[in-house]
Amino acid sequence: MGNKTALYDAHVACGGKIVDFGGWDMPIHYGSQLEEHHVVRQASGMFDVSHMTIVDLIGDDAKRYLQYLLANDVDKLKDVGKALYSGMLNEQGGVIDDLIVYNMPEGYRLVVNCGTREKDLAWMNKQADGFSITLTERPELAMVAVQGPEAIAKTKQVLTGAKGDIISALKVFQGLESGGWMLCRTGYTGEDGLEIIVPEEDVVTFWQQLQAAGVKPCGLGARDTLRLEAGMNLYGSDMDESISPLQANMGWTIAWQPVDRDFIGRSALEAEKASGVKTKLVGLVLEERGVLRGHQKVIVEGIGEGEITSGTFSPTLGYSVAMARVPTATADTCSVEMRKKLQTVKVVAPPFVRNGARVYK
């Protein structure tokens, strides 16, 4: 038996089909992954993401520490609650994890992946040497993502008063606290919505109230098809410790300025850039029948080979999309080895879908 979130019994009560996900017993769907996907694109759905690891950081050197630890620069975070997406790199420039860091009134809050929890915490503690900081994991906090065009309105039906006012005032990619909760306008679906950090003892009631307000429970299956349509990377599939942000479509998360900011992996990234980045992460589109799947081989005629890192049927588009790591010189088509035959596919820049509609060219 794996770890269980505070919502486990609620998932079972909602008919959730439970699977192991990085050591956690989580719902993959509650009946139909496709219906859950569509409800997030068209109305509102909610996901239990309590398995994610939340770490609070305080101390005199908190900012300086993060400026060393992360490839993106927390100096960009001017407003309280503002969030930043970043890679946490090793010395070779490989991605140890991708994370979100919030600028909190008394320090910072980091949300990292569950599957990488132990190595992340070990790395963060190791790098803390010489910095006056304190890292505190917050396993007693649950997290619910409410996503979709109706997500904010529905959540405000449940959270009135101070919390509702905060939700109304939230800017995109900002998170603010209220009474031990944290309301964040973030997500992993390509839709507007919230990720709400809730004390464990309050989360079951909150979940049930959202459900009563018409927000549909959605499982990790729909979460994966939604994030892939939105062109968002999945750690462990689209990048890992052997892949630099430059090869993972995460170049935008590297803050090169100021040039004298020494962050872990910087010199490796500079060397990689100077010698020419060899591969890139692109989007693939197959408008005919068939589904692109992770690990299928990609052949770029006259140039070389690559591999699909994540592939799925796109419920919004009605055909298959994927992300693939291919030689940098790859142009606008390539072939994929699918079930014994070669299939020509289009190469595009992700995302594929945003706010319910196709966006790639």
Added chain:
Amino acid sequence: MSNIPGELKYLSSHEWVRVEADGTATIGITDHAQDLLGDVVFVELPEVGAEINSGEEAGVVESVKAASDIFSPVSGEVLAINEALEESPDLVNNEPYEDGWFFKVKLTDESDLEPLLDADAYSAVCEAEDH
């Protein structure tokens, strides 16, 4: 528990076959199979008129989760395919034994049916997989 009708015959690879009154055989995948696959998004079927052999690949079913070969439990000429699956592959999930059928075959050899599993034997296969 998945639904396993008593009047059908099965392959351990989760296809079912029903012998109709006119002697033709209808083939599909079981409730257990559709549950394992999750939402079905494409079904690739043999061509009408094609000769297929028992135990050989006769098509592919693709779900959001995985692609899976379909094996034919019997040999014979393909008389019809379920064209409704083109527009509504979810029929495989919702009605695996009725409107979610895959194709119909003109049985050439009744003895093809003998090695197939009955409902009890197939049920045991599913239970063994679940544990």
